[in-house]
Amino acid sequence: MAGKILVFVDLPDGELDETGRGLLSYGSRLAGILGSPWEVVTPIVCSGEQMAGFGAYGVPAITRVDGGSLLDTPALLGQTLAALAAANGATLFVLPHNALGATLAPVIAATLDAAILTEIVTASHDADGLRIARQALGGRVAETKVWDGSRPLVVTVPTRCLSQVLMPTVRPSTPAVETWRPAAMPAEAAARVTGRIPPDPQTVDLTEAEVIFSAGKGCDAVTFDMLKELCRLLNVSFGVTRPVYDLGWTGFERMVGQTGRTVTPRFYLALGISGSMHHVGGIKDSRRIVAVNNDAKAPIFPNADEGFVADLKEVLPHLLARAKSAIGGAP
Numbered sequence: 001m002a003g004k005i006l007v008f009v010d011l012p013d014g015e016l017d018e019t020g021r022g023l024l025s026y027g028s029r030l031a032g033i034l035g036s037p038w039e040v041v042t043p044i045v046c047s048g049e050q051m052a053g054f055g056a057y058g059v060p061a062i063t064r065v066d067g068g069s070l071l072d073t074p075a076l077l078g079q080t081l082a083a084l085a086a087a088n089g090a091t092l093f094v095l096p097h098n099a100l101g102a103t104l105a106p107v108i109a110a111t112l113d114a115a116i117l118t119e120i121v122t123a124s125h126d127a128d129g130l131r132i133a134r135q136a137l138g139g140r141v142a143e144t145k146v147w148d149g150s151r152p153l154v155v156t157v158p159t160r161c162l163s164q165v166l167m168p169t170v171r172p173s174t175p176a177v178e179t180w181r182p183a184a185m186p187a188e189a190a191a192r193v194t195g196r197i198p199p200d201p202q203t204v205d206l207t208e209a210e211v212i213f214s215a216g217k218g219c220d221a222v223t224f225d226m227l228k229e230l231c232r233l234l235n236v237s238f239g240v241t242r243p244v245y246d247l248g249w250t251g252f253e254r255m256v257g258q259t260g261r262t263v264t265p266r267f268y269l270a271l272g273i274s275g276s277m278h279h280v281g282g283i284k285d286s287r288r289i290v291a292v293n294n295d296a297k298a299p300i301f302p303n304a305d306e307g308f309v310a311d312l313k314e315v316l317p318h319l320l321a322r323a324k325s326a327i328g329g330a331p
Ligand SMILES: Cc1cc2nc3c(=O)[nH]c(=O)nc-3n(C[C@H](O)[C@H](O)[C@H](O)COP(=O)(O)OP(=O)(O)OC[C@H]3O[C@@H](n4cnc5c(N)ncnc54)[C@H](O)[C@@H]3O)c2cc1C
Pocket: 215, 216, 217, 218, 219, 240, 241, 242, 243, 244, 255, 256, 257, 258, 259, 260, 261, 271, 272, 273, 274, 275, 276, 277, 278, 279, 282, 292, 293, 294, 295, 298, 310, 311, 312, 313
C-alpha cells in the first residue's frame, strides 16, 4: 500500500535512547503491517556501537542527512528531510513527538504537501487502509483517522507510546549506511537554536511531565513535605488529588484528575490516593502506575501495574533517605 517508510532518529547526547529504540520498534512494526520497505534517517554520524544498536531492530538502511549544523536550524532540517523523502519515494514519515520531532513534522508536511497526524497512539491495517488513533493535547483530542496511502503522511508518536520491543520475528541486520545531501541546500532559516534548556520537572506543565509522584489525602503535612523534597532530589514532577489541592497546599495546576490535569507520564506514583474514578480518569493513560496505600482494598490497586500496602509515614522517610544516599548526601 505505502511507499517507503522513513523513521527519524536523532540520537540525543549521541545515544540511541529509549525514544530512539522505541521508534525503531514502531518503524519495524509499521513496515510489517504495511508490507513496505523502511529505513532510518538521522542527522548524526553513527559510531559502530550505535550501528549495532540499530541492527538489533533489523534496520535495513540508515541515511545520514549531511548539511552542517542542521540540528540548530529545524526549519532547514525539516525542508532537507522533505527533499530526502521526495527523492526516496517515501510516503510515510515517522517522528517522535518530542520538541524536535514536533517542530520538524509540520515543516516536512508543508514542504511535501503531505497530510499530518500528530501524537498517534495506535495504528492497525484493514481493508480501508492504515487506521490511526491519536490522542493530542494531553488527551483532550481523541480521534481515529484512516490513511489510504493516496497522499504522503507525516506522523509523530508520543514518547510514552514508544516501547522498545525487540520482536522475535525481526532478524538482526547490518544496516547499509549512506550519506545524503540535497542538490541545493534550502535557503537560510529565519530561526536558529542558540541553546537548549531542559524542562524543569518542578515547573513543567503536568501534561508534559515524564515522571509524576502524586500525593493524596493519605499524606499529612509532614509526609507531603517529604514527598516534595523527594521530587526535588530525584528531579521529577509532583501532583496532588483534589482534597490535597483543597487544603491549599498547591496551585490548581498541580491537581491531577478529571477536573484537573489529564496526565500521561511514563511513570506515575500514587501515594495515599484512594483511586476514585475522578482521579483515575486523569491518569489511566500513564505508561506505568505504582500505588502505595495502607488499605489493601483501596480501588487504586486494580488500576495500578504494581501496588504496595504500606504506611506512608514509614515509606516516605525511607525513600527520602535512599534518594539522599544515592545522590551522595542532601544538597
Ligand atoms: C465532579 C467531581 C470532579 C472531581 N475531580 C477530581 C479531580 O480532578 N481530581 C481528583 O483527585 N479528585 C477529583 N474529585 C474528587 C474525587 O472524587 C475524590 O474525592 C478524590 O480523588 C479523593 O482523593 P484522595 O484519594 O486523595 O483522598 P481519599 O479518597 O480520602 O483517599 C485517601 C487514601 O489514602 C490512604 N491512606 C490514608 N493514610 C495513609 C497512610 N498513612 N499511608 C498510606 N495510605 C494512606 C487511604 O487508605 C485512602 O485510600 C472530583 C469529584 C467530583 C464530584
